[in-house]
Amino acid sequence: xxxxxxxxxxxxxxxxxxxxxxxxxxxxxxxxxxxxxxxxxxxxxxxxxxxxxxxxxxxxxxxxxxxxxxxxxxxxxxxxxxxxxxxxxxxxxxxxxxxxxxxxxxxxxxxxxxxxxxxxxxxxxxxxxxxxxxxxxxxxxxxxxxxxxxxxxxxxxxxxxxxxxxxxxxxxxxxxxxxxxxxxxxxxxxxxxxxxxxxxxxxxxxxxxxxxxxxxxxxxxxxxxxxxxxxxxxxxxxxxxxxxxxxxxxxxxxxxxxxxxxxxxxxxxxxxxxxxxxxxxxxxxxxxxxxxxxxxxxxxxxxxxxxxxxxxxxxxxxxxxxxxxxxxxxxxxxxxxxxxxxxxxxxxxxxxxxxxxxxxxxxxxxxxxxxxxxxxxxxxxxxxxxxxxxxxxxxxxxxxxxxxxxxxxxxxxxxxxxxxxxxxxxxxxxxxxxxxxxxxxxxxxxxxxxxxxxxxxxxxxxxxxxxxxxxxxxxxxxxxxxxxxxxxxxxxxxxxxxxxxxxxxxxxxxxxxxxxxxxxxxxxxxxxxxxxxxxxxxxxxxxxxxxxxxxxxxxxxxxxxxxxxxxxxxxxxxxxxxxxxxxxxxxxxxxxxxxxxxxxxxxxxxxxxxxxxxxxxxxxxxxxxxxxxxxxxxxxxxxxxxxxxxxxxxxxxxxxxxxxxxxxxxxxxx
Amino acid sequence: xxxxxxxxxxxxxxxxxxxxxxxxxxxxxxxxxxxxxxxxxxxxxxxxxxxxxxxxxxxxxxxxxxxxxxxxxxxxxxxxxxxxxxxxxxxxxxxxxxxxxxxxxxxxxxxxxxxxxxxxxxxxxxxxxxxxxxxxxxxxxxxxxxxxxxxxxxxxxxxxxxxxxxxxxxxx
Numbered sequence: 001x002x003x004x005x006x007x008x009x010x011x012x013x014x015x016x017x018x019x020x021x022x023x024x025x026x027x028x029x030x031x032x033x034x035x036x037x038x039x040x041x042x043x044x045x046x047x048x049x050x051x052x053x054x055x056x057x058x059x060x061x062x063x064x065x066x067x068x069x070x071x072x073x074x075x076x077x078x079x080x081x082x083x084x085x086x087x088x089x090x091x092x093x094x095x096x097x098x099x100x101x102x103x104x105x106x107x108x109x110x111x112x113x114x115x116x117x118x119x120x121x122x123x124x125x126x127x128x129x130x131x132x133x134x135x136x137x138x139x140x141x142x143x144x145x146x147x148x149x150x151x152x153x154x155x156x157x158x159x160x161x162x163x164x165x166x167x168x169x170x171x172x173x174x175x176x177x178x179x180x181x182x183x184x185x186x187x188x189x190x191x192x193x194x195x196x197x198x199x200x201x202x203x204x205x206x207x208x209x210x211x212x213x214x215x216x217x218x219x220x221x222x223x224x225x226x227x228x229x230x231x232x233x234x235x236x237x238x239x240x241x242x243x244x245x246x247x248x249x250x251x252x253x254x255x256x257x258x259x260x261x262x263x264x265x266x267x268x269x270x271x272x273x274x275x276x277x278x279x280x281x282x283x284x285x286x287x288x289x290x291x292x293x294x295x296x297x298x299x300x301x302x303x304x305x306x307x308x309x310x311x312x313x314x315x316x317x318x319x320x321x322x323x324x325x326x327x328x329x330x331x332x333x334x335x336x337x338x339x340x341x342x343x344x345x346x347x348x349x350x351x352x353x354x355x356x357x358x359x360x361x362x363x364x365x366x367x368x369x370x371x372x373x374x375x376x377x378x379x380x381x382x383x384x385x386x387x388x389x390x391x392x393x394x395x396x397x398x399x400x401x402x403x404x405x406x407x408x409x410x411x412x413x414x415x416x417x418x419x420x421x422x423x424x425x426x427x428x429x430x431x432x433x434x435x436x437x438x439x440x441x442x443x444x445x446x447x448x449x450x451x452x453x454x455x456x457x458x459x460x461x462x463x464x465x466x467x468x469x470x471x472x473x474x475x476x477x478x479x480x481x482x483x484x485x486x487x488x489x490x491x492x493x494x495x496x497x498x499x500x501x502x503x504x505x506x507x508x509x510x511x512x513x514x515x516x517x518x519x520x521x522x523x524x525x526x527x528x529x530x531x532x533x534x535x536x537x538x539x540x541x542x543x544x545x546x547x548x549x550x551x552x553x554x555x556x557x558x559x560x561x562x563x564x565x566x567x568x569x570x571x572x573x574x575x576x577x578x579x580x581x582x583x584x585x586x587x588x589x590x591x592x593x594x595x596x597x598x599x600x601x602x603x604x605x606x607x608x609x610x611x612x613x614x615x616x617x618x619x620x621x622x623x624x625x626x627x628x629x630x631x632x633x634x635x636x637x638x639x640x641x642x643x644x645x646x647x648x649x650x651x652x653x654x655x656x657x658x659x660x661x662x663x664x665x666x667x668x669x670x
Numbered sequence: 671x672x673x674x675x676x677x678x679x680x681x682x683x684x685x686x687x688x689x690x691x692x693x694x695x696x697x698x699x700x701x702x703x704x705x706x707x708x709x710x711x712x713x714x715x716x717x718x719x720x721x722x723x724x725x726x727x728x729x730x731x732x733x734x735x736x737x738x739x740x741x742x743x744x745x746x747x748x749x750x751x752x753x754x755x756x757x758x759x760x761x762x763x764x765x766x767x768x769x770x771x772x773x774x775x776x777x778x779x780x781x782x783x784x785x786x787x788x789x790x791x792x793x794x795x796x797x798x799x800x801x802x803x804x805x806x807x808x809x810x811x812x813x814x815x816x817x818x819x820x821x822x823x824x825x826x827x828x829x830x831x832x833x834x835x836x837x838x839x840x841x842x
Binding site: 230342368371372386 | 726732771772778783787791792801805
């Protein structure tokens with residue numbers, strides 16, 4: 001309640017101060033800024049109190065009773081903060097207050113713009129604190145006799161990644177509030193120039209990185225916990241996290257056109273508004289239960305609050321976009337269709353079409369119920385069939401885009417730069433056919449082959465860009481090629497960091513394209529029984545059970561052989577959590593890096609259950625080729641983002657012997 | 671005397687047409703190869719339906735511990751395939767819809783209002799491309815901003831010469 005009062009003051013006093021320009025309003029604005037800072041302290045305190053209550057097993061608080069129990073491991077007690085409805089909203093609010101805290105401390109960069117952003121952030125903060133105080137109170141007290149123990153945390157959430165996946169995702173969702181606040185503030189005050197973009201560039205990239213990690217950790221969690229052998233089920237809540245990621249990615253690309261060429265101003269504003277609204281929509285979908293989902297562990301009636309807020313935000317954004325549209329006129333014209341500008345435009349178009357497809361597919365069941373009177377399912381077959389062709393086009397642009405120059409690209413230079421990557425990628429496609437992939441036999445094989453060719457094209461393009469630039473630097477500084485490439489990267493971190501991210505994306509696609517070649521076998525296994533799958537033989541050595549205060553479990557001991565040689569032992573497991581009285585499988589995964597390296601395959605074992613008659617376990621074995629590349633791709637994407645965040649180094653000092661008069665500005669085209 | 675040949679579309683030669691027909695036939699043979707195989711049909715149909723236990727997963731991918739629905743549905747699917755004869759894929763799916771309701775089908779059917787689900791994304795893509803092309807054209811046709819007296823923008827070969835020099839200096 002204190003935090004609500006402080007943030008409401010921050011909003012109202014800040015709002016008044018913005019529209020009155022006298023000494024008194026300047027002081028009022030300063031008090032608003034300080035109230036915003038104090039809001040962070042108040043929300044942080046609330047978060048700490050909830051976590052301490054979880055550690056102290058204080059079951060007089062209803063939230064702790066419903067999401068914890070005495071024997072829950074300490075790490076999960078910490079994660080109780082974001083494991084349920086009320087706690088996760090408090091966590092949302094805490095992260096927003098944290099972002100606002102940093103922003104308000106750095107206000108001297110541009111006091112007026114920061115004051116606008118602070119007021120807008122305070123308005124979002126007020127919304128969340130209103131919900132926390134009046135609709136989803138995290139400190140609601142239990143009625144009646146005090147329970148001896150809690151009902152425990154959902155078993156699906158008792159996995160190490162659940163301690164970091166939600167915070168990452170939320171840091172991404174919440175983080176987009178900052179560029180949104182700056183964008184809306186700049187639009188309202190008709191901020192001259194593109195400085196607001198430079199101010200928010202790092203915010204946006206960090207936020208995008210958090211969201212990327214959050215989305216991929218969610219996929220990995222699904223892979224490692226849900227036990228169906230896949231990592232992406234096109235579940236509505238998964239879709240909700242992907243949508244702001246897509247618009248955020250589009251924004252990161254198109255915003256460069258505004259910075260460098262003064263173009264696409266309305267578009268960029270719309271994109272950042274859409275990204276924020278889709279983040280809110282994601283939270284709404286996760287929390288309202290309006291659409292059925294495997295994430296339906298936190299449903300309530302707060303959906304109305306979110307709908308009103310989303311509607312209100314949309315109205316405000318639309319009003320200022322129309323009212324101040326004259327401020328957003330482009331400053332330059334396009335010189336050529338074959339240019340970086342047009343590639344960004346089409347890249348944006350495709351990203352938004354994928355985003356629309358996901359939004360459309362997610363909400364079509366509701367539309368169908370409204371029109372036809374009954375719901376239909378829009379599941380993986382729909383998304384795969386519609387989104388994959390568009391995603392392949394996007395991959396093609398990812399490969400071609402970096403080869404195009406700003407303003408205009410000559411056909412000769414395009415041919416010259418494109419030759420090596422094109423030959424290399426076609427060779428990859430040829431090799432796939434040579435090794436037995438028949439793209440004409442099945443649409444999924446066709447898509448896999450196309451994805452392989454285009455991913456290779458992206459990778460070869462990135463490599464050729466590094467090598468080409470590295471050679472120039474090496475020639476001028478007498479360094480070896482590797483040092484020159486590192487130097488080159490440091491010269492224009494944003495451009496080459498972006499290329500590294502593209503490289504990571506290509507690896508992720510390579511990981512995904514193994515899906516049509518998955519294999520699976522299910523078998524009841526007694527002592528010494530075997531499963532043959534691909535080149536592997538799985539032998540059941542034993543099966544047993546165990547017990548601890550949190551759960552009882554059954555598990556099998558499976559020896560994995562390849563070519564007659566034992567390569568590992570795996571322990572697929574099934575647990576029964578005592579507090580929640582719920583069962584949970586825990587698959588075991590072995591990636592075959594040592595045996596295959598590039599064509600790495602996951603051996604994925606699931607303890608499906610036990611035959612009650614024979615007492616023997618039922619094991620389901622999956623072979624999932626190339627999946628580990630997805631996670632490696634993510635690491636490279638994160639690394640690329642970090643590189644892009646590093647400030648550029650000074651200009652290359654050309655060696656005295658080089659017959660060039662001035663220091664060369666290399667790699668400044670990104 | 672003018673000819674009209676330049677305004678007509680080129681007609682492929684007979685040999686080219688035969689090659690195209692042969693390629694289309696080969697593609698069709700490959701696409702439908704194995705379509706009658708019961709295992710392939712089981713896998714295909716099992717991936718076109720959802721498990722009805724509430725797990726939200728495709729029928730053949732449901733491994734919900736203790737799931738009562740997916741085992742029963744798989745057995746029913748296998749039994750339907752074993753019947754053979756006139757029991758084609760559409761009839762089998764129809765039977766499941768009658769038993770479990772329309773939500774058992776994993777993607778909207780291409781009938782009635784459900785067609786809209788399939789058409790809309792591609793319609794948006796087509797409209798988006800048309801809009802992007804329009805935008806690009808309008809950008810290209812936008813008049814140059816007015817320049818101060820005495821300043822001229824290099825054009826044509828003069829501009830190419832500047833570009834050549836710039837590339838030579840940066841070597842990129």
